[in-house]
Amino acid sequence: MDSCSFSFTFGIWWLLAVTNHMIQSIxxxxxxxxxxxxxTLCTLHNSYGKWGDRKDCYALNATYPTTEEELLAAVSFAVKNNLKAKVVTRFSHTIPxxxxxxxxxxxxxxFISTERYNRQIQIDAANSVVTVVAGVGLRQLIDAVEAAGFSLVASPYWEGVTIGGLISTGAHGSSWWxxxxxxxxxxxxxSIVVPASQSEGYAKILRMEAYDPLFKAAxxxxxxxxxxxxxxxxxxxxxxxxxxxxxxxxxxxxxLYGEHAKKYEFADITWYPSQHTAVYRYDSRVPLNTSGNAVFDFIGFQATSTLVSEAxxxxxTMFEKSKNMRxxxxxxxxxIAFKKATANGxxxxxIIFTGYPVIGHQNKMQTSGSCLTSSSILSSCAWDPRIKGLFFYESTAIFPASIFRNFILDVKKLRDQNPEYFCGVDNYNEQMMH
Structure with a gap:
């Protein structure tokens, strides 16, 4: 277990009410x-509408390559003109x-945007490899792979990311297996486009495999x-x-966390310290012919009524101003009661939750984000900056598995001194252990 680690996410996310559950048809x-x-100007903000310092990013120009050749030309242009360039995606979920x-x-x-660089997915069935360009969305990739008779084993729970973005930022699901x-x-x-000398055209494409010295860094x-x-x-x-x-x-x-992670391939644990509650996710593969056609539509990623989000x-805000911990x-x-009743989505x-176990295909059970594909003005992703909805910050700490026990005990000691201090976090996405 010393070679393993636990990713522990402190999420301040969203509170959903039964009212929202009743209007999911919208x-x-x-x-x-x-x-x-x-x-005159290009402005970039993250999907929450604010960076940590409340300031957006600016540039005079942006380009939207659609092919690898156009991406190469974009990097070459930036290098030749001594510009500070960054690749951005159609989602931009980074908090920093x-x-x-x-x-x-x-x-x-x-700015170099991969929003339109998203139309190439090649599946090599003989070698069980899929090649995908950087701007392809995670949901697009997962469904394409599944249609060809394959599954993507690991992916984050939120599908609103591109392949290039999730790779370069270390996005993950949960598994020690x-x-x-x-x-x-x-x-x-x-494949990565990097700066180059003038004789090389100011940019070049490096094709890397596992044995390349820069592979892990890239x-x-x-x-x-x-x-x-x-x-x-x-x-x-x-x-x-x-x-x-x-x-x-x-x-x-x-x-218990170590044994839980070893017993279930996709195990995670959600912890609500103020409520003295832990939610163990028993999550394993089953044969393809097992009955079940379920969907994991995580509550927090469903389209939420604007009125509910604002309320x-x-x-x-009222609780914060009045310091109303109770x-x-x-x-x-x-x-917690609502999440338990709805099996968290x-x-x-x-359509509905009817009882455990819930069994479905990998492409429908790992990743979700149905609010991304909705169209009515009556509801949206709960954190949409166009409404006065939820505004949150998320942070992650990584621990070697061998010392994670001590961290849990320390948190329990703090909790036991005054449990109410943890209620704010437990209102949202609590503390999740990957």
């Missing part, structure tokens, strides 16, 4: 592009300003080494998953 509007340009080219004036900055839950650990090849480059062009991912024959959530006491959590934010605890209790028949 479609929501899709998020707008984070990159907006006019005749990693996508900003520089802190200097817009005149020296240049095999190569693990990080998508970049399933990458077997990579996978997790955060856009520093160059622009990821293509990614080769290992895929496996299609499979199904069986998921059961066990809402139970957090007694012994510090001793939740107004309620939280109010936060009451809503935390309601949040699992739907046995694709």
């Amino acid at each position: 479609e929501g509007r899709s998020p707008e592009s984070p990159l907006q340009c006019n005749q 300003k990693l996508a900003c080219p520089a802190d200097r004036a817009a005149q020296s900055s240049f 095999g190569k693990g839950g990080a998508v970049h650990d399933h990458v077997v090849g990579l 996978k997790l480059s955060l856009g520093v080494l160059g622009a990821i062009s293509k990614v080769n991912l290992r895929i496996e024959p299609s499979f199904k998953r069986s998921i059961t959530y066990n809402f139970t006491s957090d007694v012994g959590l510090e001793d 939740v934010r107004a309620t939280e 109010g936060k605890c009451v809503t935390a209790e309601g949040t 699992l739907k046995n028949n694709g």
Whole structure:
């Protein structure tokens, strides 16, 4: 276990009420592009509408390549003209300003967007490898692979990311099995466009495989080494998953997490310290012929009524201003009860939750984000900056598995001194252990 680690996410996300569950038939509007340009300036913000310092990124120009050749030309242009360039995606979910080219004036900055570089997915069935260009969305890739009789084993729970973005930022699901839950650990090849000399045209394409010295660095480059062009991912024959959530006491959590991770391939644990509750996800593969056609439509990623999102934010603001800790605890209790009743968005028949276990194909059970594809103005992703909806910050800590027990015990000691102090976090996406 010393070679393993636990990713522990402190999420301040959203509170959903039964009211929202009753209006899920209302479609929501899709998020707008984070990159907006006019005749004089291009502005980039993240999908939440704000960076940590509340300032957007600016550049005089942006380009939208559609092919690898056009991406190469874009990097060449930036290098030749001594511009600070960054590749941006159609989603921009980073909370820190990693996508900003520089802190200097817009005149020296240049955006390269992969929003239109998204039309190439090649499946090599004989070698169980899929090659995909950087701008392809995760949902687009997952469905294409599944249609060919394969599954992508690892992916984050949120599907609103591109392949280039999720690889370079280390996005992951949850697993200690095999190569693990990080998508970049399933990458077997990579193409990246990097600066070059004038004689080489100011930019060139590097094709890398696992034996290349820069391979690991290029996978997790955060856009520093160059622009990821293509990614080769290992895929496996299609499979199904069986998921059961066990809402139970957090007694012994510090001793159970390791065995839980070893027993279930896609295990995770959600912890609500103020409520003394741990939610163990029993999540494993089952044979493809196992009955079940379920969908995981995570509650927080569903289209949410604008009125509900704004009411939740107004309620939280009121609690903050009045320092009403008890109010936060009451809503935390309601949040957990609602998630338990709805199995956190699992739907046995694709419509409603009817009982455990919930069994479905991998492409419908790992990743979700239905608010991305909605169209009505009555609802949206709960954090859509066009409404006065939820506004949150998320942070992650990584621990070696061997010392994670001590961290849990420390948190419990703090909790036991004053449980109400943890109700604010438990209102939202609590503390998730990957």
